[in-house]
Amino acid sequence: MSHRIAVIPGDGIGKEVMPEGLRALEAAAARFGIDLSLEHFGFASCDYYVEHGKMLPDDWFVQLKDADAIFYGAVGWPETVPDHVSLWGSLLQFRRRFDQYVNLRPCKLLPGIKSPLADRRPGDIDFYVVRENTEGEYSSVGGKMFEGTDREVVIQETVMTRTGVDRVLKYAYELARSRPRKKLTSATKSNGIAITMPWWDERVAAMSESYPEVSVDKFHIDILTANFVMHPDWFDVVVASNLFGDILSDLGPACTGTIGVAPSANINPEGTFPSLFEPVHGSAPDIYGKGIANPIGQIWSAAMMLEHLGHPEAGQAIVDAFEAVLAEGDKAVLTPDVGGHGTTETLGCAIAERI
């Protein structure tokens, strides 16, 4: 059985790290005898927008819907297309139309990567953020009144549904149950956001009845961000709404020093539609073209993709490989962001060889 992978490099350093992501992917596929069929797409990029006046062709849904997974680089090139246009026209479309309602992001202290936190070592921090990825605060419902006058009022609605919240909570509880510590933390703000958030708390409590083995706690988002910095070792699985998850899944990797290398899985757990795997970092216009972008975010995303496709041992082999290369610390191989003077390619090749 062959897995059909849609490959979309996107913009900026997305185009530079993608070849290394594919190199690792193909190395793991070869080693574990996995049959992949890759299809390359140029859309969902600002280059495409400049040529066609839109981020996606009209039939993008049909073109992509039968893929087993989408392997994405990065999107955004504010010089030619404003971010809210490029993002809402691509990534956020995929997440919604392919119902990728779980965004899963690991926060893990890695060997050879300096954390900005004092006195933390690999092993101390190792948790997942499970983010709701289709609804909530990311809505386009709302509008303006008295526009352009002193009386101007601007309203934006957060929309949560029981279906939407319960299914992501279920995913988070399942994940927590599968891990040794079996611990779930819910991000809330029920003391201030007085309608949606107390209700979120109720759904968390209701779901916990089906998972007696999982211990649950909750923190308001303000103190939770503080605890990511002060007590990152407290966390095992953290579940959050779209916006809170967005924040926590940047902050978590920042605490482990891995924001430039963290991966992100946008998952449709039922497999009705393809899931999407991408690095957390963006297109990084400031370093594009220099060949120094760290490819580990893309490579780690390949590992999550293989795991999702039913090949956890292949995914693990990729993770082991880049952890080993990082731990070795060969400056000629590593990119500048992790203390080396190598290139995207030297690091990508070293990891692929190790696989």
Next chain:
Amino acid sequence: MSHRIAVIPGDGIGKEVMPEGLRALEAAAARFGIDLSLEHFGFASCDYYVEHGKMLPDDWFVQLKDADAIFYGAVGWPETVPDHVSLWGSLLQFRRRFDQYVNLRPCKLLPGIKSPLADRRPGDIDFYVVRENTEGEYSSVGGKMFEGTDREVVIQETVMTRTGVDRVLKYAYELARSRPRKKLTSATKSNGIAITMPWWDERVAAMSESYPEVSVDKFHIDILTANFVMHPDWFDVVVASNLFGDILSDLGPACTGTIGVAPSANINPEGTFPSLFEPVHGSAPDIYGKGIANPIGQIWSAAMMLEHLGHPEAGQAIVDAFEAVLAEGDKAVLTPDVGGHGTTETLGCAIAERI
């Protein structure tokens, strides 16, 4: 001229740190010849709720409105009153009805306080978060449909007004202009929150035309929280909506290790209504009754209050005093959270003496 101060200890450790806040306040008043008249109130506490079935008496507004400032301890005692009831029934009422539209919170690395960040020293981190404090994401507009069924939909509206946003931006620009670096950072999320946040960005840009001396940048809230951890030295004044400001003003002090001692000023800049000064920390039920709560948050709030009342030299004397006591590091004086074995009172007395 005598300043009328309404004193409200509130709940939990609020009742323990307030006497030390007053001790410092009175010491500074004596030294600088400031005439204070203190009035004590037992309401806006959960004890009051338990007795009266509400957080505030009906005439609270009349009782407090002519005070020159409100000096608040902490509110919340979830064992008897759920947080959203106690908070919306007290603090959030004050902020709104007294139009305290600026919430100002310093983030400063202090001598003698350990930061969770590696390699940062006093002087490296010293910025303010200016938070919009009356509108935005903290609304009670919205509701539920198909309640209790699988089709349940829950909606909460974020409401921003031009008046509300422009006035807090103006305050932030003025503050930035008054500081040596003259740098303002705006917290946004215009790539995801597609209605209110692009408009927030427009208002920031419009206001910047009146402040050509102030350099402005903006970050999406996700990467901004990451930058608080990775590059806290980048910031001078950070302006944010109600929710984003809530998050950043807990995270900032967490990065400096000062979350237990940071102050918060809820300001009505026009002076039409009293402003309110409180520590950032809450009522801390877990340590209440032990006499070990650190009183510096309350004392630092007294300093901000004196500055607001037109006595910056008295405010500075308080700050100098607790910085000196912290730098001295006498374990018999300091509370356990900052490495000592003293009490709320030993630390409060040492600071008052120094003043």
